Amino acid sequence: MKDIATPTRTKEILQKYGFSFKKSLGQNFLIDINILQNIVKAAELDSTKAVLEIGPGIGALTEHLARAAGKVVAVELDQRLLPILKDTLEPYPHVEVIHGDILKVNLQKLIKEQFAGYEKISVVANLPYYVTSPILMRLLEEHLPLENIVVMMQKEVADRISAAPGGKEYGALSAMTQFYAKPEIAMIVPHSVFIPQPNVDSAVLKLRVWDKPPVEVVDQKMLFKVIKASFAQRRKTIFNNLQTSIFGREQRETLLQILEETGIAPARRGETLGLEEFARLSNRISKEQL
Numbered sequence: 001m002k003d004i005a006t007p008t009r010t011k012e013i014l015q016k017y018g019f020s021f022k023k024s025l026g027q028n029f030l031i032d033i034n035i036l037q038n039i040v041k042a043a044e045l046d047s048t049k050a051v052l053e054i055g056p057g058i059g060a061l062t063e064h065l066a067r068a069a070g071k072v073v074a075v076e077l078d079q080r081l082l083p084i085l086k087d088t089l090e091p092y093p094h095v096e097v098i099h100g101d102i103l104k105v106n107l108q109k110l111i112k113e114q115f116a117g118y119e120k121i122s123v124v125a126n127l128p129y130y131v132t133s134p135i136l137m138r139l140l141e142e143h144l145p146l147e148n149i150v151v152m153m154q155k156e157v158a159d160r161i162s163a164a165p166g167g168k169e170y171g172a173l174s175a176m177t178q179f180y181a182k183p184e185i186a187m188i189v190p191h192s193v194f195i196p197q198p199n200v201d202s203a204v205l206k207l208r209v210w211d212k213p214p215v216e217v218v219d220q221k222m223l224f225k226v227i228k229a230s231f232a233q234r235r236k237t238i239f240n241n242l243q244t245s246i247f248g249r250e251q252r253e254t255l256l257q258i259l260e261e262t263g264i265a266p267a268r269r270g271e272t273l274g275l276e277e278f279a280r281l282s283n284r285i286s287k288e289q290l
């Protein structure tokens, strides 16, 4: 049997089931075996590893994951794809397809039930682009036993997530993601490997999840609050942004003192602060009764 992701087999499958793409679900299926092999390689899988896939589509990537890993669980939102997946993934008994929304399923429970005996899990996916950031934040914030996350996304988002402080691409998403994981762009992907072709450039981002965050933080919620506030208005200074979102005018002096104590000039912009500085600042703010 030919691979699902060959253009001919994909077309055959789509035709057989009369499947029509839903743009609103970010449906752009992969039809290039080379790209699939490179994604699987980036995930560093072997038969002792377990994989959670988001949005299997008709199973193009799932099939390649199944060949490389010990167990694959794929969560698909579009009910119309379930009978198709039952058919295309029939040769792979260690693949489980679950109907659900990845933003809503109980991931802790899913992992406990599906991945018993596996220590660490990889997430591998060609993501629905309309929900890339919420999916990533959910995966990272839930403290799941993840080893790495290898995901196709809009190139622009991959660039933002992996950006270093100082540039215009660096923002709240970069700092928050980098608190949990080390990002690296594994490859840039041309439009031609998808059906239908997306209007944006794509990239595969690899996130190696830290065992322990790279900075010491007293209150992680405060860290994220400070990060978000610092980028609320990009052209404003750190002082102005923090005063607007967290402190209020009457606490102007307190804020100035905190910035001085933490060695952060009030006139700096959020985009110049690294994770280390955000941690120092938020740890000091946590001590204050606001």
Ligand code: SAM
Binding pocket: 025, 026, 027, 028, 029, 030, 054, 055, 056, 057, 058, 059, 060, 061, 062, 075, 076, 077, 078, 081, 100, 101, 102, 103, 125, 126, 127, 128, 129, 131
């Ligand atoms: N993995 C397939 C491939 O590479 O050919 C399909 C990738 S396609 C970019 C995204 C898939 O995610 C679609 O199958 C879509 O139906 C599914 N999807 C969209 N939103 C979802 C959600 N919230 N939860 C789970 N799956 C979702």
